[in-house]
Amino acid sequence: xxxxVQAKRDTxxxxxxxxxxxxGFLTFVxxxxxxxxYYSFCSYDAISPPHFIGLENYRIMLTQDPLFWRSLWNTxxxxxxxxxxxLAAALGIALLLNQRIRGISIYRTxxxxxxxxxxxxxxxxxxxxxxxxxxxxxxSLHRLGISSxxxxxxxxxxxxxxxxxxxxxxxxxxxxxxxxxxxxxPASLLEAASLDGxxxxxxxxxxxxxxxxxxxxxxxxxxxxxxxxxFTQAYVMTNxxxxxxxxxxxxxxxxxxxxxxEMGYASAMAWVLFVITLICAIVVFxxxxxxxxxxxxxS
Amino acid sequence: MASEMEHNAxxxxxxxxxxxxxxxxSRRRLLxxxxxxxxxxxxxxxxxxxxxxxxxxxxxxxxxxLDVQRKLIAQFNQTHPHIRxxxxxxxxxxxxxxxxxxxxxxxxxxxxxxxxxxxxxxxAMRDVLRPLDAYLIASHRDITKEYMPGIAKMVTIGGKVxxxxxxxxxxxxxxxxxxxxxxxxxxxxxxxTVDQLDAAAKRCTAYDANGNxxxxxxxxxxxSMWVYPFGGSWFDESTGEITAxxxxxxxxxxxxxxYARQYNMRQMQAFSTTFGSSSxxxxxxxxxxxxxxxxxEWERAFVERYAPGLSWGWxxxxxxxxGRPQSTTLDGSIFVIPAACKHPDEAWxxxxxxxxxxxxxxxxxxxxNVPPLVSVSRDPLFQSDPLFRFTIPIQQGPAAFGPPPLxxxxxxxxxxxxxxxxxxxxxxxxxxxxNRLQEEAVRQLRRATEELRP
Numbered sequence: 151x152x153x154x155v156q157a158k159r160d161t162x163x164x165x166x167x168x169x170x171x172x173x174g175f176l177t178f179v180x181x182x183x184x185x186x187x188y189y190s191f192c193s194y195d196a197i198s199p200p201h202f203i204g205l206e207n208y209r210i211m212l213t214q215d216p217l218f219w220r221s222l223w224n225t226x227x228x229x230x231x232x233x234x235x236x237l238a239a240a241l242g243i244a245l246l247l248n249q250r251i252r253g254i255s256i257y258r259t260x261x262x263x264x265x266x267x268x269x270x271x272x273x274x275x276x277x278x279x280x281x282x283x284x285x286x287x288x289x290s291l292h293r294l295g296i297s298s299x300x301x302x303x304x305x306x307x308x309x310x311x312x313x314x315x316x317x318x319x320x321x322x323x324x325x326x327x328x329x330x331x332x333x334x335x336p337a338s339l340l341e342a343a344s345l346d347g348x349x350x351x352x353x354x355x356x357x358x359x360x361x362x363x364x365x366x367x368x369x370x371x372x373x374x375x376x377x378x379x380x381f382t383q384a385y386v387m388t389n390x391x392x393x394x395x396x397x398x399x400x401x402x403x404x405x406x407x408x409x410x411x412e413m414g415y416a417s418a419m420a421w422v423l424f425v426i427t428l429i430c431a432i433v434v435f436x437x438x439x440x441x442x443x444x445x446x447x448x449s
Numbered sequence: 450m451a452s453e454m455e456h457n458a459x460x461x462x463x464x465x466x467x468x469x470x471x472x473x474x475s476r477r478r479l480l481x482x483x484x485x486x487x488x489x490x491x492x493x494x495x496x497x498x499x500x501x502x503x504x505x506x507x508x509x510x511x512x513x514x515l516d517v518q519r520k521l522i523a524q525f526n527q528t529h530p531h532i533r534x535x536x537x538x539x540x541x542x543x544x545x546x547x548x549x550x551x552x553x554x555x556x557x558x559x560x561x562x563x564x565x566x567x568x569x570x571x572x573a574m575r576d577v578l579r580p581l582d583a584y585l586i587a588s589h590r591d592i593t594k595e596y597m598p599g600i601a602k603m604v605t606i607g608g609k610v611x612x613x614x615x616x617x618x619x620x621x622x623x624x625x626x627x628x629x630x631x632x633x634x635x636x637x638x639x640x641x642t643v644d645q646l647d648a649a650a651k652r653c654t655a656y657d658a659n660g661n662x663x664x665x666x667x668x669x670x671x672x673s674m675w676v677y678p679f680g681g682s683w684f685d686e687s688t689g690e691i692t693a694x695x696x697x698x699x700x701x702x703x704x705x706x707x708y709a710r711q712y713n714m715r716q717m718q719a720f721s722t723t724f725g726s727s728s729x730x731x732x733x734x735x736x737x738x739x740x741x742x743x744x745x746e747w748e749r750a751f752v753e754r755y756a757p758g759l760s761w762g763w764x765x766x767x768x769x770x771x772g773r774p775q776s777t778t779l780d781g782s783i784f785v786i787p788a789a790c791k792h793p794d795e796a797w798x799x800x801x802x803x804x805x806x807x808x809x810x811x812x813x814x815x816x817x818n819v820p821p822l823v824s825v826s827r828d829p830l831f832q833s834d835p836l837f838r839f840t841i842p843i844q845q846g847p848a849a850f851g852p853p854p855l856x857x858x859x860x861x862x863x864x865x866x867x868x869x870x871x872x873x874x875x876x877x878x879x880x881x882x883x884n885r886l887q888e889e890a891v892r893q894l895r896r897a898t899e900e901l902r903p
Binding site: 195198201283301305391392405411 | 546549550552553571572575576577659715716718719720856857859860863867870871874875892896897899900901
C-alpha cells in the first residue's frame with residue numbers, strides 16, 4: 151500500500167512537471183481573461199489607470215454605436231452565408247479527392263497547399279485577383295461575355311461575397327479532416343447499401359453523411375469560432391470599407407482598442423462576442439443530437 | 450595579467466600541487482587572481498559610467514529618408530562624445546500600435562519620432578509626454594519665432610510644447626499639363642476656385658463607347674482636409690465646441706457630393722484603384738488616367754521615380770467664394786520625449802540638435818520636404834526651388850492647420866472618413882450625415898473628457 155506521504159509527493163511531482171503549463175495558463179490566459187472582464191466595466195485607455203463605470207460600455211455598445219450592430223451583422227453574414235458554403239466546398243473537394251485514381255496524392259497536395267499560405271500573403275494576392283479592371287477574375291468574366299462584372303472589394307454589395315469566394319480557396323484544412331473521416335466510413339455499410347439497391351446519392355445521404363457527421367459537427371464549431379473572429383483579411387484588404395461593408399466585429403474591436411484608446415469598451419465587446427459565440431455553440435451542440443451519429447450508438 | 454594566469458593554471462595543474470605548501474599557495478594565488486579579476490571587472494563598470502550615455506531613439510522614417518537620418522545621427526554621435534544615440538526603426542503597420550503599447554507599459558525609449566501629429570493631443574493629455582518648455586527656455590529657444598506659426602501651434606497643447614518637428618508637407622493639387630493642353634485648358638493658368646476646378650475636371654473626364662472611364666479629371670477625397678478651403682474647421686478652440694456640422698463643413702461635403710451625383714463614384718474608385726495606389730508606378734496620375742490629384746511635396750520624388758517624362762504642375766487647394774485661399778493641413782511625425790524617459794537631459798540635447806537650423810536643412814533638403822523652421826525656409830537653397838517657393842508661403846500662411854487639439858481626434862478622423870463614404874458611395878444627404886457626425890463627435894469628446902478628468 152502506498153503511504154500518504156508517497157501519494158502527496160507524487161501529486162507534488164506531478165504538479166511540478168505540469169507547472170510550466172500551469173504558470174503559463176495563469177499568467178497568459180486566466181489573468182488577462184479576468185482582467186478583461188474587469189476592464190469591460192471600466193473606462194480604460196490602457197495608459198491612465200482604469201476607473202469603474204459599471205455597465206456604461208455595454209449601454210453605449212447596444213444603444214449608441216451603429217458600427218457595433220453593423221459589424222455584428224457583417225460577421226453574422228459570414229457565418230450564415232460564408233460558413234455553409236465553405237463547409238460544403240471542403241466536403242465536396244474531399245469527396246473528389248477520395249477517389250482511387252493515379253496521382254491522387256498530388257491533387258490532394260495541390261488543394262491543401264493554399265491553406266498553409268500565410269493569410270496576409272494570400273490576401274494581397276487576392277486583392278490583385280479581385281481587382282475590378284485588371285484582375286484575373288474580372289478579365290475572365292469579360293471573356294465569358296459578362297460586360298459589367300462586379301467591382302468586388304470596391305462595391306459595398308459585393309465585398310463580403312468576394313471575401314467568401316476568397317475563403318473557398320483556403321478550405322484545405324477542413325478538407326483534410328473530411329478526407330480522413332471519409333476513409334473511415336465502414337465499407338461494410340456501403341456494400342450492404344449497394345446490395346439493397348441504393349444509388350450513389352442514397353449511399354452518400356444515408357451512409358456517408360451520418361458516418362462523418364461528428365466531423366461535420368467539429369468543422370462547423372471550429373468554423374463558427376473562426377468566423378466570429380474574422381479579422382486578418384479585412385484588416386489587410388479593405389480595412390473595413392467600402393462603406394463599412396467589411397467592418398467585422400473583430401476589426402471594430404481592434405480599432406476601438408488600438409486606434410481609439412478605448413480598451414475598456416473593446417474588452418466589453420470581446421465579452422459580448424464570447425457570449426454570442428458560446429450561445430451559438432450551445433445551440434449547435436443541442437441540435438446536433440438530432441443529426442450527429444457516433445459509432446456504437448443505436449439510431 | 451597573462452603571466453599570472455599562466456602561473457595559476459600551472460599551479461592548478463594535476464601533479465603541480467604535490468606538496469601541501471604548494472597547494473595552499475596555489476589556492477591563495479587563485480583567490481588573489483579572483484579578487485584581481487573582480488576588481489578589474491568593477492573597474493570596467495566604472496569605465497562604462499564615464500563613457501557616453503546611451504539613449505534610445507525610435508524612428509518612424511524608413512527607406513532613403515531613414516538613411517538620411519542615420520547619417521545625421523552618426524554626425525551627432527561624433528560631435529557629442531558624451532552621448533550615444535541608438536536608433537531603432539519602428540516603421541510599418543504595427544509600429545504605431547507598438548508605440549501605444551509601449552506608452553501603456555511605460556516601456557518607452559528616450560526619444561521618439563513615432564508619434565503622429567494626429568495623436569499628439571491624445572498622448573499629451575494623458576501625461577505620457579514630457580513638456581519641453583523648460584528645456585526650450587534653458588536653450589534660449591522660442592518656437593513661436595523659430596517655427597512656422599501653424600506648426601508652433603500644432604505642437605503646443607494646453608499652453609505647453611509637447612514635441613518638435615523636423616519636416617513638414619503641404620496639401621496641393623498636382624495636374625498633368627499635357628492633358629490640360631489636350632482638353633483645351635491653359636496649363637499655365639490652373640484652377641484657383643472650386644468652380645474652375647469642377648469645370649476643368651469635367652473637361653478632362655473621358656469615357657469609352659460603353660460609358661466606362663478612360664480618364665477622369667479629379668476625384669475629391671479627404672473631407673477632413675477639404676473643410677479648410679471652404680472656411681470650415683472641426684473644433685472651435687475658443688468655445689471648446691465641435692464644429693463638424695458647421696455651414697462651411699456642410700458646403701464642403703455638398704461640393705464633394707456633387708461629384709458623386711455627376712460621376713459614378715464606385716466606377717471611378719474602381720477605375721482609379723486599377724492602377725495601383727498613388728505611390729506605385731501604376732498610380733493613375735503617372736499613367737495619365739487622371740488629370741489632377743490631391744498630393745504633397747513627396748509627389749516630385751514619385752514623379753521622378755515613376756514617370757520621369759511627365760510634364761506636371763501644381764496649384765493650391767481651390768476655394769469657393771468666401772472660402773480660404775492657400776489652405777493646407779499640417780501633420781506628420783513629431784519628435785517627443787516620453788515622460789518615462791531615463792535620460793531626459795541627453796534626450797533633449799539630441800532633440801535640440803536634430804531641430805537645429807543645420808540639421809533641419811540637411812534633412813529637409815535631402816528628402817525634399819518643407820522645412821518647418823522659418824530660417825531654413827528662407828535659405829537660398831530652398832528659395833531657389835520653384836516647388837518650395839510655392840509651398841513655403843502656404844505653410845507659413847494663416848490657413849495652415851494642424852490637427853485640432855482633441856484627445857479624440859483619431860477617432861473623429863475615422864468617423865469623418867466614414868461620413869464621407871456615406872455621401873460619396875452611399876448617396877446619403879450631407880446635412881444628415883454631418884448632424885450624425887456632430888452628435889457622435891460630441892459624445893466621444895464628452896466621454897474622453899470625463900475619463901481624463903483627474
